[in-house]
Amino acid sequence: MTARLQQQKLAIGTRIAIRNRTFEVAYVDHMTLRYTPCEGGRSQRMPVETFWSLVDDGVVGFCGTAESGDNSLQLWELTGEQCDEMHRRHKYVATAMLSPRKIMAASNLRKTVQVVAEKLGDPNPPSRTTLARWLQIFAQSGGNPKQLLPRHCDKGRRETRFCFEIEAVIQETIRNDFLTVNRDSIEQVACNIIGKISERPWLDGPVPSRSSIYRRAAALDPYIVALKRYGSKFANMRFRAAGASLEATRPMQIVMMDGHRMDVLVVDTETGEILGRPYLVCLLDVASRAIVGWHISLVPFCATTALAAIKDTCSRDPASGPGGVPEVIVPDNGPDLASQALRKLCTWLGVHIEPAKAYSPNDKAHIERFFRTVNMMLIHLLPGTTFSSPSDRGEYKSGELACLTLDDVKEKFEKWLTTVYHVHADSNRAPIMAWRDLQSTYPILHFSAVELDVVARVVHRRAINKGRVLVNHLYYKSDCLATLEARGIGDVTVMVDEMDLGFVYVQHDSDPKVLYRADATRREYTRDLTQYEHGKVLEGIKKMHRDDMKALGEHTYELARWELWKDIQELTNSRSARRLLALKSQKEKTKWKREERKNQQAIITEQALVASAVPSAPAVVNAIISLPYENQTFTL
Template sequence: MSQTHSPKTGMRFIIHGCEFEITYVAHGWVRYAGTIGGKPYRIPYERFVEMQGSGSLQIQPQESARISAEGHALKISEQTEEETRATIRRARYVEAAIAQLTHPRSTKLLTAFIPALASQLEDATPPNPRTVCLWVKKYFDAGRIANAFVSQKHKRGNRTLRFPPDVEILITEGIQQIYLQPERRDCKDVLAFVVGKLAEQGVLTKGGTSLRIPTLRTIQRRVKALDPYIVARARKGKEAAERIARAAGRQVISPRPMFLVQIDTHYLDITLRDPDTGEVIGRPYLVCIIDVHTRVVVGVYISMLPPSATTTLAAVKDMLTRLGRGLPGGVPVKIIPDNGVEFKNSAFVRLCARLGIIINPAEIRDPNDKPHIESFFRTLTYFLVQKCAGTTFSNPAARGDYDSHRKAALILEKLIEYINEWIDNVYHQTIHTRTGRAPILAWKDATQNWEAPIFEPEEVDAIARRPETRTIHRGRVVVDHIEYFSHALATLEALKETRVTVLINELDLHEVYIEHPSERGVLIRAESTNPDYTHGLTWYEHQEAQKHKAALTESDRQRLGPYCDLLARWTLFQKIQADSTLARRQIARLTNGKGRQQPQIPAAPIEALSPLFLEQQQTIASVLPGQPSPQLPLLPGDLPSAPAGNAATSYEVIDLE
């Protein structure tokens, strides 16, 4: 069995190749966290020691070299300054007694020897001879081991029960059932629980009790001794507990500009008004991209749209086209988004894959992977947004009696102008506290000899779109209940290439691009069949309109009934069937079962017929020999009957006009 070590806070060990660090040890539990990421775990004390013995848990060599094994005396590195001095003092007395005395455990010899040795060691308070005798005995009993002089770790304080067992149980139950709950309860409530339970048991009365009752300070000490992670998890939730138990993490380093950028969405602390009606329309969203190496902002998009693929692509398109406007930007090597739904879409992934951008998503609810963009949001909030009229501040306590809605004065266009001006003229030209340089100057120096590709907005707009696969029908494709047409699509349909990829710009649904299925790089532009509705229409607005339409449809369906259309069709069908049956019966009765007779129209005199009609009759007679001339004029579409018994006779339709 391998040598085991007692778990101590800060000790690092390895399980299955992964490194962990102990963060808390108490009450028979060992809490530890991964050195990378900081995710917390718990394991019983006995299980920790058992895993060391089986070899599945290995203490790191540098840790075991400075930490004493289980059951052994503490090493000097584990002792306090006072304990270290006391250890060295014991060792000096024992070493001198063994070296100079024939009987180092003789009290008589030690009594005469200790004053002289104390004078040499300049020890103002020399130990008692019997004490030195015990030190020597301990040294020999340990087998002349040098660390036998080190004092064993002992637990200070009274370890006996301070209260009767019944009261101790009530204190533990009170902390579990009262204090470790999400409601805002304190130690006084725990003390009230203990007193109330004792009163229910009849132990506590108005006249007092013979039991010892804990004080409020006792409850507070018990609560303070709890694991802060357990307390935070019970009272505030798992995310809050992990945030408390996790360090800030390792520094994120980028070797050059546009090697690593961070992107995130922030809900701005300000209310805006509608430019036409003047009504308060709510708080806007900011999507921002920052370069880690220089701390410059390389992409911005501000809108009233909530976090979505639309706003994400808008910020990325701004980043890709900023170089053409003389602003910091370009194509990054790596991008770190969070795990929000706005970054988990095929359009964002497709664009990054096309440009060779590596996506490294941040951990859920972990700001350590993108601290620079979080720091920028805080700076923007404190130094600009909360200085504008209509700010909501960070929380109700900071807002006080400030009426954000009544004070709101800005419109979205003005806010965009202010933020862009603050970024370019204030933030970029202010010395950054972490880098020690102004971001814009650091960018210019780092990109002095850097020739980055410049993209036009039109070419970026053509590829930064959401792809959808659709089928061409009559030269049209339908996406989200909107029809798009192009004459080139009709040609593809005639060539049987009907399955195509439609690229949708979610900021403007008026037109789409369609990838040619057989010619790579060829894009076909298709316009909406309803331009009055789709001009300037965003995907978010269209979805809200569809929801409103669906709500109206559902309202009509509820008013008419869920099967109103089917019932109406069945009623009509029954009516038609009834009318048809009744008609047949009436005809049978009127005709005595012979059916309807065709009316006989008397023939017109020959002299009354026109020459053209006579010519037509002669033509028909020549075509159908042996057929008697008809007594009635032929109408367009009529054709005389074939001669009886002549099935092989062929007919030629002649245009009599």
Template sequence: MQIFSLKAKLAVSVKGVLMVLQRRLVDRRLLFFDELGEPTKLTEAEFYVGYEKREIEICADQPFLGEVPLVRNVAPDLTCFPASHSQEALRRRRYLEGVMGKDKSELPSEEIMLEELKKIAKLIGDTCAPSISTVRRWASRYIGNNIIRLVPKHNKKGRAAAITGELEGILGSVIDEHYLKDTRPKISKVIGEYHLRLEALNRERLPSEQFILPSGMTVRRYIAKLDPFLVDVARLGKHAANKKHRVAAGVLQVNQILERWEIDHTLLDVLLVDEETGLVIGRPYLTIVLDRYSRMIMGYLLHLSAPNTESVLRVIERSIRPKAELLQRFPKVKNEWRAHGMPARIVPDNAAEFHADDLILGFNDLGIEIMYPASRAPEMKGAVERFFSTQNLGLIHNLPGTTFSNIQEKGDYKSEKHACFTLSQLEAVVVKWIVDGYHQTPHRGLKKMTPAQAWAVDEAQTLVRLPVDLDALECILARRTSVKVHHYGIEVDSIGYHSAELAQLRLLLKPDEKVNVRYRDEAGHVWVHDRFRNVFLLVPVKDKRMIGKSREMWKAAQKALRDAGGEQPSFDELHRCYQELREDIDEARRSQKLRVRREAARAKLDREGRKAETNPPPVVVAEMEWVDRSSTPPTAPSTFKVSYRPPAGDRP
């Protein structure tokens, strides 16, 4: 619950009018000013009566609730004024000290003052000495030998405000109606409407009472003096105004490695090509996990599918595990990648995949705290956002086929023409840049240490925790569901799983009791919880042809058969449909439409960017059996060889 107290800068709404408490007067009354600068004085009793009647409301969105702001100021010195004004103050003090002396506090007689002023003027080179009345005026200000009081008050000079009184009230209504709008109209519209209203009023007034129309520049100067925050709230929106005028008064303190991870996705500014056809398939996504203390990259995931819960679970698992086995896939990487271990907390954004129940339950099991930032607040995970910018400037925008960050940077560059990287080639480049480049570059936020050095220094003083059983880590960072156990085993996404241990577990379960199951996109096996022994059983798929297949593609095959009118398709029909989808993908990858090629390439790869079917059944790729779909059966089976040559314009 928020609280408030009557202190300076407290913002309230009095009968719908926004006012700010300026100060307490001598008689203890409260002095408020509205948006137009009009004062309002209230006693504390009047304020609290209005507060209880709901006529006075406290603005909830302000920085002066619940605490008294501590403001400490220091008076200005001569350097805070223009040089000519400072020199004039020193000149005036020279005359006063010459006339009064450094220890005297009174001026001498006029005869003595005239002689002394002439001597000082001659000494310092003035053509004319100041008059006695001028010196007396200076002496009246020079209290306590404070030279600042002798500085000319030129800053208080200037013409009087041209828009006041009734003119100001009319302009305020015009500004509210025609300027403080989310459509962001121009000031010229305000000037035109203001002049039209004044001219309409002048037609109803006597010549001696008519308004003098302020110039357009006068109106612009008036608008420029409005509260910029209130203007931005009306024109940009409350969230955008808060972000624009936010105050970063503190510094995030992270004391050791693995204390705070930041995770985010980005769509890389580079086009990829298919590894077989050479045709452009679109831009990939990159998911990054970064350790805030050392700025080390804990893990990554390069993929074509849009980020979801499965991709987040995979990148977290990769971030926790050591990277020695992963680096074996990239022999050109020279340095170690020592980042590994269990984090204390992780900071994602507010995307849907970070709020999934499976993800939250997995993090709870691992003891990882999730710190969700405020909505649309990327500055809460600024380190990983900064990494994406560094990567774009240092790597991605230097690759052939880059799309750059905007059309101005891209210019006439033909991204599709120069695209040549496949997904696996880009992954090798990204990993080498991270390990041999970014990790070995001095970082300003690390006091010129490299991320690798910062990690190595703190790793010697920090207890790095790792899971004892990597199968347990896989089981925790997995999707979750509950199913019944039948005599034929269990089904997850219409795929059957069974084992001898599962059959024994079924004998102990109550009728219609469900068991907890953990599974991944790869359909080869699932984990089933045995509550009697309190362990998870690895249950393999019943049909070994499903090993290495993607659940998403299997669901697509089921949907295709259902849409075709099949109610209970058999496994053979599903498997045949799955293979036909694979053939459709191969055909789509040669399509002239970028969207079709991207969908095909995405379906061909799993969540880690590898081919989805790691153990495919033996087939002849170069030859296909001819199936005649006409009513007359073919006279004899035949085969034909399939060859394809892309058009000249599409060759890499």
């Protein structure tokens, strides 16, 4: 295969097949090939030599017309002037070939030029030799008239005009100065190249102009330029098509879920203090474009709020309005949705979770469009709106005009959703009408809110202590728990709803069908309390503790106890000190008696040794009488 044919087949836009997948060539030069999946995805790179080796092995193939080895321009690429020129030359060639004489004879060629020029009124007819060349090209191409077009692009010099040393300076400067995160302009790079060449007087050859350097930079792969200058995230987003859209043929087949921070400030019901901007979690049915479930709260989008929205969706009766159990949910591809309760609920309902691709907005295009619609048609009309950006807000005083509570925002959103969005026809059909038609032909499951509330809870294993269980630093009590504890049941399963910490359900292994409700001991604190808010409170308490320890000093508690212990040890009139003194006195008295007894025994032994003869009986009796009573020893 010739290099010219290879270059034609590897033009930008050529489609290739690799392992039964279709790809499109996004860039190609003499060394590197960059291609992207046609259904959407990240770009891949491959050396050109490797590509042709895979073609020879049958791993890679060409799709469509790109397989043809025709090196001429395609018909749709021709301009009007090129079409006119092609037909003009073909008229000369066809007339010469229809002559009964020899086609390449000089007389035939001169006669053909004269006749056709007069017929067409051609002011610039070709010469005899030019017509002979056209005939030869036409015959070699197999009768392809496009080969008769002028090939000005093949003319001129193709080799570089600079010596090897200067080429090395150009390539090195572009690589080290232009393709960096410093993002030097190409004008600065051109100045650097000229400056480096001027510092090396031994280089022989012409100095490249700025235009030459600009053309070198323009010939680089734009993906590589963006990758080196702005990073992989920017490059992947910039040079990637949106991809194929999701298609659904029945209701609740594919449901998109996402969270959005609403552009409006809400205030406290009692104090009127600004609480912040609420978060909206929505589930949208792709087939009908209807909103099948939603949840608004001050908790950021996470597994807890997503679980609340899914419970709202699955508890709705499909016959009364959009809702029911979805088949597939497409959420964000993030760790925030990794929840035990969410996985448990989806497993129990038979719902599949298919996260969207990272940095791929096309996977959730419908829900993103809905958030834009709700902002434009509702949120930006409410008092206290923050609009989408500071430039859009202008001099609007959002904080001063905020007057809506969280319940007010929920009421306005529900009313707008029912009376405005579900009856609009921007998507060719009103969502509520499309839902009714689709729902009547396909059955959709739904469950009661009570059942879903029990199932969609986080499970903890705890031990009963005095009729209470401790979960997340909160105690929950029940008389039933005291009864279970009296029966010897210690460990139980505690099911917690992270959107309402006011009560929990308790289940023991001996009778799992029975659920016991246990209320929180701190009723006022846990009323409408969420796990997110409770976590923030605990973080605040820990921060206060750290601040207190920092203000008092490190190891203040331990040092205080140590000083107290030393003070206690120094007390001489305390009970412990008196007992210690008595023990020391008794020990010294016992030691003194033992030493006195030892000294008396030594005296007796010395007296016995001094006597050389056996003493008389009166002397012995007198010696014994002289001893203390406890040291007298009688031998019979």
